[in-house]
Amino acid sequence: xxxxxxxxxxxxxxxxxxxxxxxxxxxxxxxxxxxxxxxxxxxxxxxxxxxxxxxxxxxxxxxxxxxxxxxxxxxxxxxxxxxxxxxxxxxxxxxxxxxxxxxxxxxxxxxxxxxxxxxxxxxxxxxxxxxxxxxxxxxxxxxxxxxxxxxxxxxxxxxxxxxxxxxxxxxxxxxxxxxxxxxxxxxxxxxxxxxxxxxxxxxxxxxxxxxxxxxxxxxxxxxxxxxxxxxxxxxxxxxxxxxxxxxxxxxxxxxxxxxxxxxxxxxxxxxxxxxxxxxxxxxxxxxxxxxxxxxxxxxxxxxxxxxxxxxxxxxxxxxxxxxxxxxxxxxxxxxxxxxxxxxxxxxxxxxxxxxxxxxxxxxxxxxxxxxxxxxxxxxxxxxxxxxxxxxxx
Numbered sequence: 027x028x029x030x031x032x033x034x035x036x037x038x039x040x041x042x043x044x045x046x047x048x049x050x051x052x053x054x055x056x057x058x059x060x061x062x063x064x065x066x067x068x069x070x071x072x073x074x075x076x077x078x079x080x081x082x083x084x085x086x087x088x089x090x091x092x093x094x095x096x097x098x099x100x101x102x103x104x105x106x107x108x109x110x111x112x113x114x115x116x117x118x119x120x121x122x123x124x125x126x127x128x129x130x131x132x133x134x135x136x137x138x139x140x141x142x143x144x145x146x147x148x149x150x151x152x153x154x155x156x157x158x159x160x161x162x163x164x165x166x167x168x169x170x171x172x173x174x175x176x177x178x179x180x181x182x183x184x185x186x187x188x189x190x191x192x193x194x195x196x197x198x199x200x201x202x203x204x205x206x207x208x209x210x211x212x213x214x215x216x217x218x219x220x221x222x223x224x225x226x227x228x229x230x231x232x233x234x235x236x237x238x239x240x241x242x243x244x245x246x247x248x249x250x251x252x253x254x255x256x257x258x259x260x261x262x263x264x265x266x267x268x269x270x271x272x273x274x275x276x277x278x279x280x281x282x283x284x285x286x287x288x289x290x291x292x293x294x295x296x297x298x299x300x301x302x303x304x305x306x307x308x309x310x311x312x313x314x315x316x317x318x319x320x321x322x323x324x325x326x327x328x329x330x331x332x333x334x335x336x337x338x339x340x341x342x343x344x345x346x347x348x349x350x351x352x353x354x355x356x357x358x359x360x361x362x363x364x365x366x367x368x369x370x371x372x373x374x375x376x377x378x379x380x381x382x383x384x385x386x387x388x389x390x391x392x393x394x395x396x397x398x399x400x401x402x403x404x405x406x407x408x409x410x411x412x413x414x415x416x417x418x419x
Contacts, residue, residue: 051064051065051066051095051123052064052123053065053121053123053124054110054121054124054137054139056139056140056141059101059102059103059104059141060099060100060101060102060103061099061100061103061108061139061141062097062098062099063075063088063097063098063099063100063110063112063121064095064096064097064123065088065095065096065097065112065114065121065122065123066094066095066096066122067090067094067095067096067114068090068093068094068095069094070090070096070114070115071115072087072113072114072115072116073087073088073090073096073112073113073114073115074086074087074088074098074112074113075088075098075110075111075112075113076110076111076113077100077108077109077110077111078108078109078110078402078403078404079100079103079108080398081100081101081102081103081104082100082101082102085113086098086100103141104141104143105140105141105142105143105144105145105146105147106140106141106143106145106146106404107138107139107140107146107149107212107404107407108138108139108140108141109129109131109136109137109138109210109403110136110137110138110139111135111136111137120135120136120137121137124137124138124139127139129209129210130205130209130210131201131202131206131209131210131403132201132202132203132206133201145408145411147219148212148215148216148219148220148411149212149215149216149407150215150219151214151215153218153219153222155182155218155219155222155223156182156183156218156221156222157182157218158179158180158181158182158184158214158217158218158221159179159180159184159185160177160178160179160208160214161177161178161179161180162175162176162177163175163176163177163178163279165271165272165275166271166275167267167271167272168270168271169263169266169267169270169271170238170263170264170267170271172240172241173241174234174235174240174241174242175204175234175235175241175242175243176204176232176233176234176235176272177204177205177207177208177232177233177234178230178231178232178233178276178280179208179213179214179217179230179231179232179233180230180280181217181218181221181228181229181230182218182221182222182228183228184230184281188281189228189281190281190282190283191228191229191230191280191281191282191283191288192227192229192230192282192283192288192289192290192417192418193229193230193231193232193276193277193280193282193283193288193289193290194229194230194231194232194290194291194292194314194414194417195231195232195234195268195272195273195289195290195291195292195312196211196213196231196232196233196291196292196293196297196410197233197234197236197291197292197293197294197296197297197298197300197301198211198233198235198236198293198294198296198297199236199293199294199295199296199297199298199319199321200295200296200321202236203235203236203237203240203242203243203244204233204234204235204242204243205243206233207233207410208233210403211403211406211407211410212407213231213233213410216407216410216411216414217229217231217414220411220414220415225415226414226415226417227417227418227419229290229414229417229418230276230280230282232272232276234268234272236264236293236296236297236300237264238263238264238267262303262326264300265300265303265304265307266304268291268300268304269304269308269311273289273311286310286311286312286313286359287313287361287418288313288418289311289312289313289314290312290313290314290315290316290417290418291304291305291312291314291315291316292314292315292316292317292318292364292409292410292413293316293317293318293320294318294319294320294406294409295318295319295320295321295373295401296321296324297318298316298317298318298319298320298321298322299317299320299321299322299323299324299325301315301316301317301320302315302317302320302322303325303348306349306352306356307349307351307352309352309356309359309360310359313359313360313361313362314360314361314362314364314416314417314418315360315362315363315364316362316364316365316366316409316413317364317365317366317377318366318367318405318406318409318410318413319366319367319368319371319373319377319401319405319406319409320365320367320373320376320377320380321373321376322339322344322373322376322377322379322380323337323338323339323373323376325339325343325344325347325348326343326347326348327340327343327347327348328340328343328344328347328348330343330376330379337372337373337375337376338375338376338379339376339379339380341379341383344380344383345383352387352389353387353389354387354388354389356389357388357389357390360389360390362392362416362417363384363389363390363391363392364391364392364394364413364416365377365380365381365391365392365393365394366393366394366395366396366409366412366413367394367395367396368395368396368397368398368399368400368401368402368405369395369396369397369398369399370397370398370399370400371399371400371401372400372401373401374395377393377395378395381393394412396408
């Protein structure tokens with residue numbers, strides 16, 4: 027568990043420092059490709075910082091100066107958005123000197139910083155570009171017998187105009203919720219910056235909760251993962267709710283282009299499995315389909331053999347149960363079937379099996395196998411940038 031509390035640190039962290047006129051603690055301090063972390067914890071005996079970087083140990087011990095401020099520097103970071111947390115005598119917390127850059131990934135809270143660079147700059151929120159809006163919208167889902175919440179991004183100028191827009195349905199992974207893509211995924215910043223730069227078409231982006239047993243984001247993540255949106259009696263229900271509940275609600279309440287050529291869907295991990303299950307069994311609904319590190323082992327009866335950390339799928343079940351009607355006729359309806367995964371991801375075996383099966387069916391697709399990435403947000407943001415830049419063109 028990671029806490030946002032700071033009072034136990036002995037000096038009440040940055041707020042007390044500012045109030046008493048003490049020296050301001052700067053953390054994180056980014057200079058080029060080096061970041062320095064600082065934490066005021068004079069009574070602590072051991073402090074470390076852990077993060078998503080790959081050029082150093084994930085957990086780095088910090089050293090204390092005579093004033094009780096702990097610090098550590100990490101160099102050689104490539105341009106990227108990084109998350110991190112502190113550990114103070116075994117208790118985790120976010121950075122009290124960086125309160126405006128604290129985000130949630132499921133049940134975990136983390137601080138973030140950005141090392142500037144071509145792709146990473148797309149994740150920044152301070153660029154001088156027109157900004158879209160993000161709404162939290164409640165809708166009825168008769169399929170799931172719930173009133174549910176989703177996030178809806180509308181591009182800059184939507185409120186003032188009459189233009190109709192294509193729609194992109196964007197799904198999160200297991201342990202996440204409707205907040206995941208706008209928080210960890212930086213989808214709003216990515217779309218704002220790509221649209222302003224002419225790298226993506228203006229579009230509406232819909233991010234709903236993929237856990238079929240939840241109305242909205244919940245703290246009961248253990249129950250959510252145990253029940254699962256693709257497991258047990260909920261198999262296929264969330265996917266059905268996209269078709270029967272979500273799309274009609276969006277088309278009724280927003281200015282949308284309603285033909286399949288102007289409708290896209292993609293998701294990460296669990297969301298990649300849900301995306302492919304929903305779209306490839308409703309081939310007349312989406313012309314643009316994307317899976318990022320798809321957890322295809324979550325398809326009904328699809329979990330197959332596992333070995334050496336890899337997770338395979340039962341291709342006989344895939345053909346007979348998951349996609350019994352899928353064949354090369356899909357090529358005339360699909361503009362893009364996009365499947366991407368990092369080479370270090372434990373799900374890569376199942377992704378390779380599925381793309382090999384698509385080849386046997388003569389179904390056109392784009393497969394991307396990217397070295398240096400595992401099952402992680404740094405990869406899914408890259409996938410979103412790549413996929414969004416291809417849509418509706």
